[in-house]
Amino acid sequence: MQASRTTAVEEACTDAGIERKDIQAIWCGVYYRFTGLSGTTAADALRLYGIPSTRVENYCASGMDAFRNACFAVAAGVYDIVLACGVEKITDQGSRGLPNVLRDSIPPFMPPASAPALFAMAATRTFAERGWTREDLARVAVKNHANGAKHPKAHFRREITMETALEAPMIAWPLGRFDSCAVSDGAAAVIITTPEIAKKMNHKDDYVLVKANGLAVTTASPMHNPGFDYLGFPATRMAAKQAYDEAGISDPARQISLAEVHDCFTITEILNYEDLGFCGPGEGAAFIRDGRSAADGDLPVNPSGGLKSFGHPIGATGCRMIGEITRQLQG
Incomplete structure (x- = not known):
């Protein structure tokens, strides 16, 4: 889980032309495991301490919601360069990739289907x-x-x-x-910044505006x-x-x-x-x-x-989709 997230973030930073130390805040989509600790585990994996690191949990939209929160933070002028990522490691959980904890967590608010x-x-x-x-x-x-x-x-x-x-x-x-879709493991990462900064980065001529x-x-x-x-x-x-x-x-x-x-x-x-x-x-x-x-x-x-x-590595899927759209728009 940590390795896949780190790899995804390194690739995103390289593509953007920044270093990890340039990241000012993290939003990470994770649906399963490490409940209450996923912000900390993201900081550990990336060796990014002393900055906000927030877990985003919104079922199949977890990765997309991490991206949404990251975009709003930059648009609000709170940060200049932030990371939205998602990760999931579920193929070894048993119960067809769905942790047994679901038996206790879902019935109170969702039908048993x-x-x-x-x-x-x-x-x-x-x-x-x-x-x-x-x-x-x-x-x-x-x-x-x-x-x-x-x-x-x-x-x-x-x-x-x-x-x-x-x-x-x-x-x-x-x-x-x-x-x-299959039960899969995976991670994805997206760098969000301002248009002014994007014009000075690797994709200065083809950055994608949200x-x-x-x-x-x-x-x-x-x-x-x-x-x-x-x-x-x-x-x-x-x-x-x-x-x-x-x-x-x-x-x-x-x-x-x-x-x-x-x-x-x-x-x-x-x-x-x-x-x-x-x-x-x-x-x-x-x-x-x-x-x-x-x-x-x-x-x-x-x-x-x-x-x-x-x-469908649940926490990662939304950020992966954003990455795919970005590549398509950049040609």
Whole structure:
């Protein structure tokens, strides 16, 4: 865990053209382990003492929320150069990579259902209401594995066929093995600074400006409300609206050139197409069928290979996605 985080931070510092001692504050996304101590362990791993080091825990959005907090700190003028990172070491935890502590921590505020089960309910609802099929889900898996096969840091670097995806063992019908992201270890890091300082760093000619950052929180509880239709995720739509309004995006399907989205399950990516405004309600399956989200489509989605190729080290995923978008924008 410490080694992967240190490696990610060193790579980020080298890319930016700074030294670790230039970092003035740290936000680290970690979901599991070291509860209450993760800020300290980040300082230990990086040998960065005497500066603020804050653990950020927001389940699958932990890494993204670390980035959000780091951006706000720089925008507020409190710091000039900060680090947002995320890390997770869960493959050796037992319980399919999920620590046993979850049995005690989740039931008080979330329904006792697994993630595959909840997203499977979303998939079956779209099958019944919209006529979507397992083939539509498989197209996402095939696309993302093809993208990931080209990425040197992907966990899974191999392409799959439609037949492979459709014939894989079932996890929670209709979601099979290739409809689900893997349990993985990993770390990611991002350096955030001011535009004035960025112009003096390695990427002075192609630094990426953060124009907006939206966050909306929900739990699995609404999914057990009889009125919840499973045809999208309200929190995604609310977060997107926050970011779009702040960035001046009025037509995301036209104004956005590419996207990294949370494909924890294939159905999630398709519903994200709609929730993020890339297509209209009910048009998500057609979006993937028509190749619009392919690498050579009009709005490539998950050109890195997404969670399907990288797995989902929960605390690190958000920062990894930010890093991927940054590389794409820099060409």
